[in-house]
Amino acid sequence: DAMVIQNPRYQVTQFGKPVTLSCSQTLNHNVMYWYQQKSSQAPKLLFHYYDKDFNNEADTPDNFQSRRPNTSFCFLDIRSPGLGDAAMYLCATESKGQAVAKNIQYFGAGTRLSVL
Amino acid sequence: QQQVKQSPQSLIVQKGGISIINCAYENTAFDYFPWYQQFPGKGPALLIAIRPDVSEKKEGRFTISFNKSAKQFSLHIMDSQPGDSATYFCAASIGSGNTGKLIFGQGTTLQVKP
Numbered sequence: 001d002a003m004v005i006q007n008p009r010y011q012v013t014q015f016g017k018p019v020t021l022s023c024s025q026t027l028n029h030n031v032m033y034w035y036q037q038k039s040s041q042a043p044k045l046l047f048h049y050y051d052k053d054f055n056n057e058a059d060t061p062d063n064f065q066s067r068r069p070n071t072s073f074c075f076l077d078i079r080s081p082g083l084g085d086a087a088m089y090l091c092a093t094e095s096k097g098q099a100v101a102k103n104i105q106y107f108g109a110g111t112r113l114s115v116l
Numbered sequence: 117q118q119q120v121k122q123s124p125q126s127l128i129v130q131k132g133g134i135s136i137i138n139c140a141y142e143n144t145a146f147d148y149f150p151w152y153q154q155f156p157g158k159g160p161a162l163l164i165a166i167r168p169d170v171s172e173k174k175e176g177r178f179t180i181s182f183n184k185s186a187k188q189f190s191l192h193i194m195d196s197q198p199g200d201s202a203t204y205f206c207a208a209s210i211g212s213g214n215t216g217k218l219i220f221g222q223g224t225t226l227q228v229k230p
Contacts, residue, residue, distance in 0.1 A: 004159070042205055042220035043160065090159050103148050103209065105218060107159030 003027050006091050006108035013081050014116050021076040021111045023091030032074040033105065034066060035090040043090055049074060050096065078113075086115045118143060120208050122221025129228050135193040137224045139206035142187065146208040150218070151180065151191050154203045163204070164191070196228045 005024045013019040023032065030051050035043035047056045049068045063085070065077040078085055089112075092105040122139045129135045139149075150165035166173045166180040166189065173180045179192040193200055206221040 006159075040223070040225070042223050045217060048217070092159070103165070104150070104162050107152075107161065109157070110159050112157075 004108035
């Protein structure tokens with residue numbers, strides 16, 4: 001059973017047209033991450049939520065925003081996608097500071113974003 | 117100091133052979149070293165992980181060797197199979213607290229030929 005679910009799997013948007021990617025989890029983990037992964041590269045952390053606390057990476061462009069309305073859901077908003085934003089976007093979850101914490105990140109299958 | 121350097125970038129192994137991927141780090145505060153396996157079109161999945169208080173961890177055909185003094189660790193895949201063909205990422209983190217982010221290596225694309 002999928003535990004970290006990303007929708008949609010494929011997203012095509014136009015240059016400059018806002019797009020939202022979604023992630024949901026059934027693990028009840030308190031931490032949710034968003035990564036950007038370009039072809040043949042390692043995942044690059046954009047930001048993460050530790051419970052409701054948002055933690056942005058210093059080099060994440062302002063064009064990228066995130067929302068976490070509740071424990072289960074997290075959204076990635078790209079306000080004005082550029083051609084360079086075409087990539088796979090990965091969501092991951094982790095249990096931190098909880099009784100079952102094991103330092104394991106569980107990844108979704110990703111959303112592949114194309115920008116035309 | 118936050119980097120994890122991984123090599124080789126790509127690897128081709130015959131079925132039944134041993135695949136070896138190496139990683140090196142600088143930050144001695146890292147205390148958790150996982151390996152992730154990623155198939156095309158999928159997200160990474162944890163394969164095996166080690167903490168620096170042990171020098172080796174084995175799970176089935178997968179073994180991590182850890183050299184704390186050299187600040188290096190490696191993944192060995194014994195009896196490599198075509199189904200092992202994937203991209204492998206080593207990673208490191210400072211596991212405790214709110215700042216335990218994963219620092220990924222650059223990845224190794226493994227192809228196991230039948």
